[in-house]
Amino acid sequence: MKGECLCGRVKFKIEGNIPNLYQCHCSLCRKVTGSSANAATFVTQKDFLWLSGQDKISSFQKPTGYRSDFCSLCGSPVPNQLRGTELVWVPAGLLEEPFEAAVAVNVHLHMASAAS
Numbered sequence: 001m002k003g004e005c006l007c008g009r010v011k012f013k014i015e016g017n018i019p020n021l022y023q024c025h026c027s028l029c030r031k032v033t034g035s036s037a038n039a040a041t042f043v044t045q046k047d048f049l050w051l052s053g054q055d056k057i058s059s060f061q062k063p064t065g066y067r068s069d070f071c072s073l074c075g076s077p078v079p080n081q082l083r084g085t086e087l088v089w090v091p092a093g094l095l096e097e098p099f100e101a102a103v104a105v106n107v108h109l110h111m112a113s114a115a116s
């Protein structure tokens with residue numbers, strides 16, 4: 001499975017199947033995507049490979065620790081490794097290939113603060 005940002009400069013690849021997708025509805029994820037929810041997945045670092053554009057990635061972090069990495073050319077959110085873990089957060093909207101039916105969104109987070 002390959003993915004890339006809007007301008008195509010930042011490219012990455014995931015080995016194997018996407019384990020699952022979740023959608024976070026918190027106010028931070030709404031702002032970071034400009035959308036009603038943030039669909040994403042986590043993969044282990046060994047299954048994740050950068051193909052290009054890592055030097056174009058900028059990072060923003062709130063004092064609370066919420067972090068967003070994004071392409072400095074087009075502004076797309078891009079994958080980031082969760083500090084201190086083996087997990088890489090991957091925004092689902094960047095993935096280039098269709099998912100198998102088994103990986104429909106199966107977890108919804110922060111529904112209490114979801115957009116009405």
Ligand SMILES: [Zn+2]
Binds near residue numbers: 005010071072073075
């Ligand atoms: Zn880009």
Ligand SMILES: [Zn+2]
Binds near residue numbers: 030038
């Ligand atoms: Zn969130």
